[in-house]
Amino acid sequence: MVFHFCITRHELLLFEALREGLEEEMDRDPRVCVMGEDVGHYGGSYKVTKGLAKKYGDLRVLDTPIAENSFTGMAVGAAMTGLRPIVEGMNMGFLLLAFNQISNNCGMLHYTSGGQFKIPIVIRGPGGVGRQLGAEHSQRLESYFQSIPGIQMVACSTPYNAKGLMKAAIRSENPVILFEHVLLYNLKERIPDEEYVLSLEEAEMVRPGEHVTILTYSRMRYHVMQAAKTLVNKGYDPEVIDIRSLKPFDLYTIGNSVKKTHRVLIVEECMRTGGIGASLTAAINENFHDYLDAPVVCLSSQDVPTPYAGTLEEWTVVQPAQIVTAVEQLCR
Amino acid sequence: MALNQITSSSRSKLLKPLSCFSSSTSLRRPFSSSSDDNTVITVETSAPFVGHNIDPPCRSVETTPKELLGFFNDMAVMRRMEIAADSLYKSKLIRGFCHLYDGQEAVAVGMEAAITKKDCIITAYRDHCIFLGRGGTPFESFAELMGRKAGCSKGKGGSMHFYKKEAGFYGGHGIVGAQVPLGCGLAFAQKYSKDNTVTFTMYGDGAANQGQLFEALNMAALLDLPAILVCENNHYGMGTAEWRAAKSPAYYKRGDYVPGLKVDGMDALAVKQACKFAKEHALKNGPIILEMDTYRYHGHSMSDPGSTYRTRDEISGVRQVRDPIERIKKLIISHNLATEKELKDIEKNLRKEVDEAIAQAKESPMPDPSELFTNVYVKDFGLEAFGVDRKEVKVVLP
Numbered sequence: 001m002v003f004h005f006c007i008t009r010h011e012l013l014l015f016e017a018l019r020e021g022l023e024e025e026m027d028r029d030p031r032v033c034v035m036g037e038d039v040g041h042y043g044g045s046y047k048v049t050k051g052l053a054k055k056y057g058d059l060r061v062l063d064t065p066i067a068e069n070s071f072t073g074m075a076v077g078a079a080m081t082g083l084r085p086i087v088e089g090m091n092m093g094f095l096l097l098a099f100n101q102i103s104n105n106c107g108m109l110h111y112t113s114g115g116q117f118k119i120p121i122v123i124r125g126p127g128g129v130g131r132q133l134g135a136e137h138s139q140r141l142e143s144y145f146q147s148i149p150g151i152q153m154v155a156c157s158t159p160y161n162a163k164g165l166m167k168a169a170i171r172s173e174n175p176v177i178l179f180e181h182v183l184l185y186n187l188k189e190r191i192p193d194e195e196y197v198l199s200l201e202e203a204e205m206v207r208p209g210e211h212v213t214i215l216t217y218s219r220m221r222y223h224v225m226q227a228a229k230t231l232v233n234k235g236y237d238p239e240v241i242d243i244r245s246l247k248p249f250d251l252y253t254i255g256n257s258v259k260k261t262h263r264v265l266i267v268e269e270c271m272r273t274g275g276i277g278a279s280l281t282a283a284i285n286e287n288f289h290d291y292l293d294a295p296v297v298c299l300s301s302q303d304v305p306t307p308y309a310g311t312l313e314e315w316t317v318v319q320p321a322q323i324v325t326a327v328e329q330l331c332r
Numbered sequence: 333m334a335l336n337q338i339t340s341s342s343r344s345k346l347l348k349p350l351s352c353f354s355s356s357t358s359l360r361r362p363f364s365s366s367s368d369d370n371t372v373i374t375v376e377t378s379a380p381f382v383g384h385n386i387d388p389p390c391r392s393v394e395t396t397p398k399e400l401l402g403f404f405n406d407m408a409v410m411r412r413m414e415i416a417a418d419s420l421y422k423s424k425l426i427r428g429f430c431h432l433y434d435g436q437e438a439v440a441v442g443m444e445a446a447i448t449k450k451d452c453i454i455t456a457y458r459d460h461c462i463f464l465g466r467g468g469t470p471f472e473s474f475a476e477l478m479g480r481k482a483g484c485s486k487g488k489g490g491s492m493h494f495y496k497k498e499a500g501f502y503g504g505h506g507i508v509g510a511q512v513p514l515g516c517g518l519a520f521a522q523k524y525s526k527d528n529t530v531t532f533t534m535y536g537d538g539a540a541n542q543g544q545l546f547e548a549l550n551m552a553a554l555l556d557l558p559a560i561l562v563c564e565n566n567h568y569g570m571g572t573a574e575w576r577a578a579k580s581p582a583y584y585k586r587g588d589y590v591p592g593l594k595v596d597g598m599d600a601l602a603v604k605q606a607c608k609f610a611k612e613h614a615l616k617n618g619p620i621i622l623e624m625d626t627y628r629y630h631g632h633s634m635s636d637p638g639s640t641y642r643t644r645d646e647i648s649g650v651r652q653v654r655d656p657i658e659r660i661k662k663l664i665i666s667h668n669l670a671t672e673k674e675l676k677d678i679e680k681n682l683r684k685e686v687d688e689a690i691a692q693a694k695e696s697p698m699p700d701p702s703e704l705f706t707n708v709y710v711k712d713f714g715l716e717a718f719g720v721d722r723k724e725v726k727v728v729l730p
Contacts, residue, residue, distance in 0.1 A: 033524065059524060065554070067547035070513035074551065077454070077517020080502055083524060104507055105514060112493040113503065114486030115707040150708050173710035 009190040017159035017191060018048045018180070021166035022086065024195065026056060029084065032170055035062045035075050036088030036125075045090050046126060046185050072098035072123070076105045079121045084170060092127030092179065093139040106175045107150035122169045124178035128219055128269055129317050131183070135305035138313075142179055142246050143275040153246040154200055155179040155218045159189040161244060164198030172200060179246070181219045203250035209239035212327055213257040215280060216267040217243050220318060224267050227323035236327060246276050255288055262293040263330050267318055272300040297326055369398040373667060377602035378659070384584050386591035386620070389609040393601040397669045399445060403600050404660045406444075407437040408679050410461040411657060412686045413470050414630070417460065417477060420690070421634045426477045429506075430491045433461040435598075435629040438656035439564055440465040442603025443532060447611060450527065454502040454515045455534035457492035458564075458628075462534070466501040468494065470686050474693035481699040488703065509535060509542030512561065516548040519559035519619075530558040530614045532607070538569025540583045549619060553590050556618035560610045561587070563623045564597065570632040571641045584623035597624030598654040627654065 012020070026032045033056075034049055040063035043050035053061040064071040068089065075085040089095040095102065102123065109117050129138045142153060152174050156162035162180070169176035206221065207228060216224045221242050228238050239257055243249060258264055264284055266277040277298040284296050299318045306316050374392050381388035414434040420426045433440070436458070443453070444465045455462050460473055468484060476483025477491055485493050485504075492506040502518060505511040515533025522529050539545065540563055552559040563583040567574050574581040584592030591613070595606040606622055613620050627650045631638025638647070664670050670678075 059555070062555075065547070065550055067544075067551065070516070070544045070547035070551065073510060073513025073544065074517035074520055074548065077502070077514035078521040078524070079517070080514070081452075081518055081521040081525075083521045100507055100510055101513065105505070105510060109503075110710060111707045112485060112489040113495040113497070114484070114488055116485070116495050116497040117502075118710050152709070 008193045010193055011188060011190045012159060013185065014156075014159045014162050014180075014187045014189075015046055015048050015185040017163040017189075018156075018166050019050065019052070021163035022049070022170075023052065023055075025167055025170040026052070026060070029170075031082060032084045032086065033060045033062065033078075034086045034088065035064055035071055037064055037066055037090045039063060039088050044088065046180075046182075049088070068094050068097040069101060073101040073105065075121055076101055076109070076119055079119045079175075080109065080117045084120045084122075086122040086124060086170065089123065089125030091137055091139075091182075092125045092141045093136055095123065095125065095141065096139075096144070099144070102145065102151070102175075102177075103148045107148040110150060110174075118173050119175045120173050121175045122166075122178060123175070124166075124169075124180060126180045126182040126185070128179075128181040128183065129301070129306055129313065132308055132310055132313055133182070133306075134308055138306035140270045140275075140301070142177075143270045145177055146247050146276060146279060150175065151247070152176045152200060153179065154244055155181075155246055156244070157181070157184060157218050157221045157242055159187060160191045161198060161204060161242075163191060164196055165200065165244070167197045168200045171197065176200065179218065183219055201245045201248060201250055203253040204242040204244055205239075205253065206242050207238065207240040209237040209261070211237045211261060211331055212239065212263040212265055213254070213261045214238050214240045214265045214267060214323070214327070215243050215254065216240065217246065217276070218269060220267045220269050223318060223320050224323055227320040227327070230320065230324050231327055234324075234328075236331060238327060243280070249280060249283055251283065251287060254284065255291075258284060258288045258291045262291055264292065264296045265323070265326055265330055266296065266298040266300075267323055268298070268300050269317055270300055271303050272298075273303050275300050294330055297330055299323065299326055370396050372396060373400070375601055375663060377596060377605065378599045379596040379602070381602070381606065382584070382594040384582075384587070384592035384594075384621075385589075386593065386613070388593055389605055393605045395601055395604075397667070400660060400664050400667070401669060403441050403445070404657065404664060404675065405678065405682065406441045406465065407600070407657045407660065408682050409470065409686065410434075410437045410440065410464055412679075412683050413460065413464065413473060416686055416690055417474075418630065418634070420474070420477065425694070426491070426634075427479075428490055429457065430477070430634045431458040431632065432630040432634070433458050433628070435650070435655075436564060436566060436626045437461055438600040438659075439562075439597050439603055439624050439626055442600040443562075443607045445600070445604040446607035447530070447532070449499045450529045451611070452500045452502055452515075452518045452522070452529070452531040453534065454511050454518060454531065455504070456508065456511055456536060456539065457504070457506050458536070459492070459494045459504045463494040463496060463501060463504075466496050466499040468496055468499075468501070470689035471692055474690050475696050478693055479698065480693060480696040481703070482693070482696045486703065486707075487699045488707070509539040509544055511535065512539070512542070512545045513548045515561075516552045516557055516559050519552060519557035520555065523555065523557055528615060530560055530611050532560050532562050534562045534564055536569065537563060537565040537567060537574045537581070537583060538572070538577065540565075540586065541569075541578055549587055549590055549621075552619040553587075558614040559619045560607075560614050561619060561621045563621065564626055565623050566626050566628045568628075568632070568641065570636065573641065582623075584621050587619070587621045590619050590621055592621035592623065594623045594625065597626030598650075598656045598659065600656055600660060
């Protein structure tokens with residue numbers, strides 16, 4: 001028997017993929033609602049919620065005042081009753097004002113109530129270093145949130161995984177923080193027409209290889225792939241994995257890769273101190289120590305506030321040339 | 333059971349003229365000397381309501397013998413439970429933080445009398461008695477306070493995290509003021525589902541100075557949410573008197589564009605009237621603030637003696653003049669619903685019941701060690717708990 005399967009696809013930009021996922025979930029479940037600044041009439045500062053307020057009404061796509069602490073708290077309270085709100089932080093950095101609500105109420109209520117309350121909330125928004133947006137608008141919050149018990153964190157990087165992760169996050173019964181990146185919203189890709197949902201806890205194999213495992217997420221995936229082109233020309237065969245799930249790590253995929261290549265390079269946009277890379281290094285060392293031929297190398301952003309000047313800003317994040325050098329040193 | 337005994341014994345009593353305690357002039361009673369459980373009694377509240385941007389409700393409250401005896405019963409259990417918690421804490425069976433509610437019982441029972449279990453209540457950490465009011469049992473409370481598995485939060489919450497989802501009690505929160513946005517979220521969900529129910533979001537005079545309260549109030553007013561913000565003003569935010577923390581301690585006025593009502597929080601009937609009024613208002617017109625003028629006899633928590641920032645005379649003065657249980661007792665006696673001795677017997681029985689609950693809770697087991705990792709996440713993908721590197725890797729590598 002011959003199986004023909006024809007996957008029809010359509011082309012869209014990453015922010016449109018997010019919107020598509022969001023709209024499909026809102027159609028599917030009337031309890032899904034959106035709250036955030038300028039998500040309604042304005043359509044979202046990055047157009048992720050454009051047109052949704054017209055379709056679903058002002059209560060379901062709620063324009064909030066500039067009060068992150070209390071509208072995040074309001075979303076958590078609504079989630080306690082069974083609604084499934086999606087909170088948009090206009091910039092992830094603003095959610096620092098809601099840290100108490102995210103840490104204490106969102107993350108801990110399921111535990112402190114002995115399992116009585118579920119908080120099926122999604123907190124999403126753009127973060128990361130953009131184009132000269134200044135220090136306060138270029139923050140990476142994944143390192144601050146990673147210790148909060150009870151939450152899950154994922155980072156999207158392509159239109160395909162953005163839509164899939166958005167849908168998975170909305171359907172999850174746990175609070176999920178979905179990290180988007182300011183510079184990735186206009187990425188174009190052809191994604192399947194058929195409905196699909198990705199797993200929140202799985203990493204993505206971007207490029208299989210033999211010599212070294214490069215673990216990355218979000219925007220740095222593209223810097224890594226750029227470096228991979230150079231590395232291939234130089235005769236190296238890097239395996240690139242987009243970890244996607246920042247909490248918990250997909251140690252199954254990562255472990256199998258380490259077992260194969262014996263060398264690990266982590267490339268992230270987080271700060272060096274207390275970042276995702278730091279936790280990942282510790283996790284790999286603890287779990288896969290026997291398979292490593294060399295210490296885990298972690299390339300992160302510099303521990304500085306992001307400067308405004310373009311050249312300085314470039315040097316705060318990891319550039320492809322640094323990745324190439326690190327792989328060459330690691331594979332010596 | 334005790335209730336039936338009282339009403340049947342009062343049938344044999346002669347009608348006595350009213351004492352002057354309650355200045356009620358209209359007592360509707362049939363001429364036969366049976367006092368029906370549901371006879372309507374009208375009582376005047378002790379103090380008038382004061383309104384801000386709203387006409388206050390009238391001072392005459394309708395009640396029934398059943399309700400008054402219910403108030404007495406419930407408040408006596410609450411008082412007894414808090415006093416028992418005090419001695420349990422001192423004997424180190426309860427650890428950590430323990431914030432006691434004695435003195436403020438009228439707010440809990442008065443509110444329950446005006447609403448249903450479909451309406452939601454959310455409060456801060458002084459939550460033991462609100463939990464009882466919502467239908468929790470003393471056994472569940474003591475078990476939770478002592479960290480036992482049978483506690484209302486399986487022993488994992490503690491004094492500040494009592495919850496009862498099926499009765500609309502959303503806790504139980506340790507961070508001052510953080511429950512107010514949550515409460516507006518509950519009201520948002522009620523409006524979203526068009527439930528025709530309301531949320532009572534409770535906080536104290538200390539929390540009234542939190543910014544998130546005003547943020548939440550703004551949103552509630554913008555969206556006409558059925559949220560009733562109840563400020564339990566016991567005049568002290570831990571050790572700081574209200575006049576030292578707030579430029580304007582008139583908390584019922586602080587809503588500005590949101591109407592407010594000041595209520596004598598030591599009078600259960602006044603609380604009931606105010607909550608009924610507030611519920612009707614919130615369903616039609618959006619948020620309203622209720623300021624309950626109340627008092628706590630204990631200090632802020634068990635580590636606070638409560639006498640360094642206020643005089644013992646003040647505490648005993650309030651206890652003599654305004655105690656909520658004494659007020660209901662006097663009402664019951666003056667309306668011949670029970671004698672002093674009968675009420676004392678009820679109290680003795682309740683005390684025994686509470687002591688039994690304590691003994692039962694003392695015997696109940698601690699949580700299993702495996703409970704450390706349950707309820708961190710809702711069971712997804714078959715995993716119990718995971719940090720960044722997970723307790724159980726999905727597959728063990730060969």
